[in-house]
Amino acid sequence: MENMVTQVRTSVEDRIGTVLLDGPDRMNAISVETTDQLLLALEELGNSPDVGVIVITGSGRAFSAGGDVKVMHDMTSMTYENYLHIMQPTQRLPGLIRSLPRVVIAQLNGVAAGAGLAIAAACDMRIAGASARFTTAFGKVGFSGDCGISWTLTRLVGTAKAREMMLLGEMLGAEEALKLGLINKLVADDALEADTRAIAARIANGPVVAYQYMKANLLAAETEPLQAVVNLEAMHQTRAFMTDDHREAIAAFAEKRAPCFAGR
Structure with missing residues (x-):
């Protein structure tokens, strides 16, 4: 994905796809181009x-510092309609992350602020280094919040803490983020990449089709009534029943060995 200004780089190794926010000179600030x-x-x-x-x-010392304030300055003369139009990619991003047929892990290597925190919050799991820090930051630039932060943050930390984080915009350290349930795992900075890849490898080499539908079930469980989720689970379980991975798991259990999943 080589553009004139490439701010997002991708790579694939051992079935682990990596998305790197690559603007370290601006702490991986999020612009319209970055979002696209x-x-x-x-x-x-x-x-x-x-x-x-x-x-x-993210590259360098941050996951992402959020929206690019320099770009915001250049956009202050926009009309309501024009600004709402350029918000469309941002509106799509959290839903895409949560609905992708692959598990998405945020590897939090530094500050995650504003839209950066929102992107991390939309991921399925968050693994942070000890120096990671978190803030909503929207109020500091006179914004009310975007990229699904109101929805995801409320579900991660609860309504009271979400309101506090949004209204006060205070910086949280990694230890407090772990206690709140904002992140799943806290590791030493120098172990962050290795530990994240170990978890990612476990998922990448697991029953990927089952994980796809497991993720869809969990997403539905956040908004749908019980019976709708039960019905969805039944359909997805039937699909998983038909996979090679399910048959392999059953054979491995009978043969008292570890399963070797093929992701199909």
């Missing part, structure tokens, strides 16, 4: 048969 590139990268990797899991991370 991120959408394309996620769609490409999320639908590739060679990818079993996706990891999003």
